[in-house]
Amino acid sequence: MKHYEIAVIPGDGIGKEVVPAALDVLDAIAEVHGGISFKYTNFPWSCDYFEQHGKMMPDNGLETLQNFEAIFLGAVGDPQRVPDHVSLWGLLIKIRREFEQVINIRPAKYFRGLDTPLKGPNDFDLLVVRENSEGEYSEIGGRIHRGDDEIAIQNAVFTRKGTERAIRYAFELAQKRRGHVTSATKSNGIVYSMPFWDQVFKDVSQDYPGVQTTSVHIDALSAFFVSKPHVFDVVVASNLFGDILTDIGAVIMGSIGVAPAANINLNGKYPSMFEPVHGSAPDIAGQGIANPIGQIWTAKMMLDHLGHQEIGQHLLKVVEDVTQSGVKTTDIGGTGTTKQVTHEIICRLKR
Numbered sequence: 001m002k003h004y005e006i007a008v009i010p011g012d013g014i015g016k017e018v019v020p021a022a023l024d025v026l027d028a029i030a031e032v033h034g035g036i037s038f039k040y041t042n043f044p045w046s047c048d049y050f051e052q053h054g055k056m057m058p059d060n061g062l063e064t065l066q067n068f069e070a071i072f073l074g075a076v077g078d079p080q081r082v083p084d085h086v087s088l089w090g091l092l093i094k095i096r097r098e099f100e101q102v103i104n105i106r107p108a109k110y111f112r113g114l115d116t117p118l119k120g121p122n123d124f125d126l127l128v129v130r131e132n133s134e135g136e137y138s139e140i141g142g143r144i145h146r147g148d149d150e151i152a153i154q155n156a157v158f159t160r161k162g163t164e165r166a167i168r169y170a171f172e173l174a175q176k177r178r179g180h181v182t183s184a185t186k187s188n189g190i191v192y193s194m195p196f197w198d199q200v201f202k203d204v205s206q207d208y209p210g211v212q213t214t215s216v217h218i219d220a221l222s223a224f225f226v227s228k229p230h231v232f233d234v235v236v237a238s239n240l241f242g243d244i245l246t247d248i249g250a251v252i253m254g255s256i257g258v259a260p261a262a263n264i265n266l267n268g269k270y271p272s273m274f275e276p277v278h279g280s281a282p283d284i285a286g287q288g289i290a291n292p293i294g295q296i297w298t299a300k301m302m303l304d305h306l307g308h309q310e311i312g313q314h315l316l317k318v319v320e321d322v323t324q325s326g327v328k329t330t331d332i333g334g335t336g337t338t339k340q341v342t343h344e345i346i347c348r349l350k351r
Ligand SMILES: NC(=O)C1=CN([C@@H]2O[C@H](COP(=O)(O)OP(=O)(O)OC[C@H]3O[C@@H](n4cnc5c(N)ncnc54)[C@H](O)[C@@H]3O)[C@@H](O)[C@H]2O)C=CC1
Pocket: 014, 018, 074, 075, 076, 077, 078, 079, 084, 088, 092, 256, 257, 258, 275, 276, 277, 278, 279, 280, 281, 282, 283, 284, 289, 290, 291, 292, 294, 331
């Protein structure tokens, strides 16, 4: 019997709805499989917590999380109550950084049963490797003066280590897939960091003669995600470019509510964290209509990470069967609630 201790942070908004749904699905998997079990320890760290304690998590929060096998998170953010940069940097981004989750993997593929806004979905199947520790998401800068004289400066940080690590990871994945890496650049406008990125991409590519490479400016690449996503295999991007590209990757599948993500720690010192691409969706929170698929597919990525690829594969097939059968939430053209979709997935898993 394989037992896993999982730290669970539902967070804000629909995180509190889709996380319990995905845990029910994981429990159903454990029951059907018979050889694995999960224990969940729930942490209520969120904007609610912030209002009570003046911080997003306790001072020893990271220490507490450190001993878990994985962290399963919903979404963070409630901008009506706490400014986004305070809530996200106090919890989500803090964990990504302090736990050295330097890579963010975000797949997008043609998903059976989903209406995509694409004219011809052409069975695309791509993987975005997003650099997750530096880049445009930096704490270097500041604001001075007020009024007309106000100045805001934010410096992007690109280290050779961080850049090479993300790019190498993309090449390793491409070798196990269709052997193609696309690099998201913008060296025509951003004259220091992006030519540097391009250089590292070229350097790393020398070690992978069997992998084909293409560099595309992020503006054109964003358009190609819509016009011809089927040409992409692995796409490697800086933190911000990867963030933007993966919302596009999500919506071409059918909805941002279905896209999963994994924040991967590579050095084994800290746990990895699994959370969907979407945020807390304040516009639909509390209505019970959030699409649980992003969170459930994220659970599949956690299963993969824990070494249970076969079960993960089966879970994704069952979820696709359910959408194909028409049981789906309103964001993807159905009439179902979060609970109904989750129930249908669990019933099929147990069949
Ligand atoms: N990783 C995280 O925790 C993230 C947190 N956020 C935070 O979430 C809050 C809202 O941000 P937004 O920019 O509105 O992005 P969002 O992803 O929360 O929502 C964008 C749109 O997609 C819809 N949507 C998202 N997930 C859905 C689901 N599972 N089912 C159905 N519809 C879904 C929402 O209703 C909304 O119309 C902010 O506080 C933001 O900072 C945003 C992105 C990622």
